[in-house]
Amino acid sequence: MNCIHLICFPYAGGSSMMYYRWRNNxxxxxxxxxxxxxxxxxxxxxxxxxxxxxxxxxxYLSIPSHLFEEKIVLFGYSMGSLIAYELAHYIKDKxxxxxxxxxxxxRKAPHITKHKIALHALPHDKFVQEMLQLGGMSREVxxxxxxxxxxxxxxxxxxxxxxxxxxxxxxxPLNTDITVLAGADDVIPMEHMHAWNQVTKGSCTLSVYPxxxxxxxxxxxxxTEQIARVxxxxxx
Numbered sequence: 001m002n003c004i005h006l007i008c009f010p011y012a013g014g015s016s017m018m019y020y021r022w023r024n025n026x027x028x029x030x031x032x033x034x035x036x037x038x039x040x041x042x043x044x045x046x047x048x049x050x051x052x053x054x055x056x057x058x059x060y061l062s063i064p065s066h067l068f069e070e071k072i073v074l075f076g077y078s079m080g081s082l083i084a085y086e087l088a089h090y091i092k093d094k095x096x097x098x099x100x101x102x103x104x105x106x107r108k109a110p111h112i113t114k115h116k117i118a119l120h121a122l123p124h125d126k127f128v129q130e131m132l133q134l135g136g137m138s139r140e141v142x143x144x145x146x147x148x149x150x151x152x153x154x155x156x157x158x159x160x161x162x163x164x165x166x167x168x169x170x171x172x173p174l175n176t177d178i179t180v181l182a183g184a185d186d187v188i189p190m191e192h193m194h195a196w197n198q199v200t201k202g203s204c205t206l207s208v209y210p211x212x213x214x215x216x217x218x219x220x221x222x223x224t225e226q227i228a229r230v231x232x233x234x235x236x
Contacts, residue, residue, distance in 0.1 A: 004071045004100065004231055007033045007063060009080030009087075011106070011214075012158035013137075013151060015041035018077075018216070025224035030073075030231055035062055037083075039154055048157040052165045056086045060094065071100040073231065077216055079162050081107035085199070088174055098176040100234060102200075103227065105181035106213050108192035110199060111167045120159035124152075131155065134187065134213045177202040179230055181223065183215040184208050 006026070008019045016034035023032050038058060039048040049055040063072075072091070076084030081104035092098050119130055128142045141147050178200050182193040190208075197204035207226060209219045216223065 002029070002070060004030045004073055004234070005033055005067045006030050006073050006075060006227065007035060007067075007084075009035050009059065009074075009076040009083045010037065011078035011080055011216075012162065013040075013155035014077070014080070017041060022220065022224050025221060025228075027228055030228065033063070033067075035059055039157065044150075048154065049161050050157075052082065052086060052161050055083055055161060056090050059083055059087050060090050068095050071234065073101045073103070073227075074099050075103040075227070076105070076107070078106040078213070079158055081105060082110060082162060082165060085110050085174075088176055089168075089171065092174070098174055100176070101230065102174070102176045102178045103181065103230075104178060104196060105216065105223075106183060106186060106188070108188050109195035110165075111169070112192050112195060113165060113167055118163055120156045120163055127152075127156070137214075173198075174200040175202055176200055178204045179226070180204065180206045181226075182206060182208050183211045183213055185210075185212045186215070187213060 008016075008022075010016065010018050016036040019032060019034035026032060036043050037049070037055065038046040049058070068091070074084040074088055076082065084102060084104060088099050088102050117130075119127065122130060128139075131137050131142070132139060141151055178196050180193050180196045182188070182190060194206055196206075209215045209222065211218050
């Protein structure tokens with residue numbers, strides 16, 4: 001049985017560690033590749049990205065070239081969904097074929113680019129308030145001076161590349177099938193999640209999970225089960 005390579009991207013401020021506990025949940029033919037983005041984890045001393053294009057190019061270069069000879073599946077969460085989507089186009093341009101599948105979670109469709117407010121530019125107290133309202137983040141992280149000095153600039157940088165993102169309106173849609181994962185209590189309107197079906201010629205399926213914006217932490221068992229189930233439909 002040939003391998004399926006599942007390449008995963010984190011939410012803003014997150015690192016590859018968020019995916020490590022998935023390893024024991026996935027069948028052996030699905031090989032997990034959590035991508036460590038610059039400025040976090042083992043790459044903490046590397047510079048933060050200044051644009052989505054920079055993040056996507058770096059993500060592409062982090063993928064071993066031999067993996068492109070097999071099935072590649074992309075999974076992104078929140079900010080990571082946008083990186084995964086743009087990387088799907090990048091792979092299509094460089095390799096001449098789409099990834100086998102795209103999973104996106106907790107992120108509105110990429111052509112819906114209007115933001116209510118520029119979160120990355122908010123004063124510190126308001127910024128912390130907005131981040132805590134999303135859920136998934138502890139107030140103690142922001143109140144710990146040493147942690148905050150590392151985490152807040154990273155989080156602001158990630159939010160800035162998302163909030164400055166420009167969707168390429170004239171670009172051809174993907175041919176990749178897309179599975180969209182949404183939190184039932186997320187702040188993102190459900191119609192913005194449904195709108196992913198407008199950026200691909202392939203199928204697009206929406207699954208709604210219990211939880212807020214960070215439902216991944218409570219629902220990772222069900223998410224990995226869904227990934228395995230979707231991938232079982234492929235001829236591997």
